[in-house]
Amino acid sequence: MIFFEQIISGLVVGSIYSLLGLGFTMIFACTKRINFCHGELMALGGFVGLVFIEIFPSCLFLSFVVGPLTIGLIAVIIERLFLRRLQEDKPLKIVIATIGLSVVLSVVMQIIWGAHPKTYPNFISEKPFSFIGVKIIPQNLFIFLISISLMIILQYFFLYTKTGRALRALSQDRYAARLMGIKVGQNISLVYFISGILAGIAGMLITPIYFVSSSIGSFLGLKAFIAAVIGGLGSVPGTIAGGFFLGIVESLSSGFISSKYKSGISLLFLVLVLLFSPKGLLSIFHKVNLLKWRKSKNEKY
Amino acid sequence: MKSIKHVFPFFILILTLSIIGFIPNLYYLHLFNLILIYSIFSLGLNILTGYTGITSFGHAGFFALGAYATAILSTRYGVPPILSIFFASFLTAIAGFIIGLPVIRISGIYLAMVTLGSAEFIRLLALNWDSLTGGAIGISNIPALSILGCYFKSESSLFFFLYAMLIISTFIFVRITNSRFGKSLIAIKDDEQAAESIGIPCAKNKLISFFISGFYSGLSGALYAHFDRFIHPATFTFSLSVLVLCMVILGGMGTVFGSILGAIVIVILLEYLQPLGVYRLFVYGMILTIMISYFPQGLIGILKEVSGHFRKNKFKNTI
């Protein structure tokens, strides 16, 4: 049973990794760039959620809408102010710029909310119930269900809406997309907006279990990035699978390997994956073509 | 004889700058010494980022490796510092080569992640391998620099030693970057496929540039260990990698004096913003972001533009 419980806790953590990883993947698919302050945006989401929950204590749902929207807006502002002018430049410039921003954001959070982790009351009860002999915490179930439904909504958006289709077109051939009348800049901003919203929601979801602090952003952001790379950066189903994979592997291995080296191990894992299968460990997902969202053949980075 | 003419002004410059060594204020000397060390470090990153176009987020790892190697060699095995520094630099160069090996298969952000991962790994090793590295406490009482029994204990004697090291490093650096090899690095940065097609062995040259970068970074780390005489893992975190990246980008990627200028500005900022504590990072982050998105040529680029403007105006006035 312990084994199953570990799997379940892996699934919960994994759903957070997936949700965050999707932000990396969406931006990467549409712009071939990586937004490194995504993790910090998530932490900011946790803090902003905190603020809104204090403002509207009776209406949790409202905070869950306004908080993430705020983060989405911040992501758009960042994109407009600093990243837009680098869109056509070398890919690493955006990485450097966003690394700078991630440092700035985490210091800002530290200034406003202090260095100590913060949390807010649980959304729902923490008392575990038993399901065919396996203990499940409703809180975790809630996180899992929200993440899964967001992923489904996102997948629906990309596959069946006009804007989603335009975003996919943009990711495959920017020149042709412009010829179709797709406004490239606006759509890239939209992608940042969506990824910001996802980060905001993830931040609010994790706060009750992990607590939110200014340093959790880079920590979880890196994990989510690793998950996305393992699954295949730029592939939505791959990223989701990578997130769950990493969550479960971490949760199962936490018993065996000294926790001292834990963060080093996931980085080492990343290095190995990059070396032996740069397209992602789960690159079969590109071949199986589950959900019609693939990388173009000749892309670099 | 033409070459002497070229070198002469630099000679004068170097001599005049060495006056700094006679400043009686220890505090300023200390600052200058830090600048010298970081300049070498910044050169080390510059050859990779500014010339070859490979960004590293893990140069703190190389710095740490150099520092720990020389510290361990000189405290445990009694190797004279001047030798252990070179062992350490060489070791770091080899580590750079090994960490750079993935260039054969991957590039861009993935490679940057590999450097980040290895730096984290080195830091964790330093933190947890207590018997060798002293764990979180670190290594103290690292012997001062000495050549043939003559110790560089005072800040001013250290200044002259470090100053000489920087001049030699810079000289070699300029030689490297002006050579055919150096030109090939720039070609790789501009367009790797084109470089490959004109017969430049890209992977090999990138690896060599990793080697050189490792050497410089290791050297600076080793010098730092003997300068501070106390090292511990908390010095070599990701923020140090950001700091050195900041120097290179602030000064101007791909320029020798940019690296040094970047080191000067950042170290001085570092010192004057001391009261801000951790919040100093805010300034670095802002510098990094704003420089890269608004002034990608760095301070050197800005200076050039300004002086160009100046010259143009002068022209107008004379006509």
Next chain:
Amino acid sequence: MLIVRNLKCSYGRIQALTGIDFNVNQGDIVTLIGNNGAGKSTTLNAICGIAPKVSGEVVFRKRRIEKLSSDKIISLGICQVPEGRRIFPFLTVEENLLMGAYLRKYDKKVEKDKEMIYNFFPVLKKMKKKFGGELSGGEQQMLSIGRGLMANPDLLLFDEPSLGLAPFLVKEIFEIIKEINSSGTTILLVEQNARLALQIATKGYVMEKGRIVLQGAGKELLTNKEVRKIYLGEN
């Protein structure tokens, strides 16, 4: 319908167009021919609003459009079938067609246009659910043309539609172009295959190094000595 006056365009330091003038009248097929790098694609891109640094005048239906953004220009009724087809490789054939109608409201008319294109290119109907990248070169060209038509343009710009196709397919593509034209769409055609292009064109322009060096009716240019020598490979 389209008047181009002293159009200039440069990519950084390279001046790709050094001031060109030409007209396209309603209902015509006008062709631009010229060697590689003459600036033909640049001309089309400048008209579509996606070339950098354009100066001069482009007048479409009495409206200056050279400063407009590409989506405005497309909704005015100009659409380009780009060089190299530029199909979205991981969108299905149907989705590719719908992308052509991106700026239109998706309503009955779009559906009708789609059906019309499927009738026009029965191959595409059969491959509806396949990815664009899975089609053959000829099929991709048809898809690209179909995608262009989905924008319901009044002026359709073709950039080397015959590139890389087998001779019989080239003939077919030119037949299609004629047919599109006879259904009322004005056409500006850029071609390397000067003979075929001039045969179907009402008017032709010859470009060289960013400017227009020769112009005339299609048939007239076909008999021109210089054109015959340089572009048709005859002595």
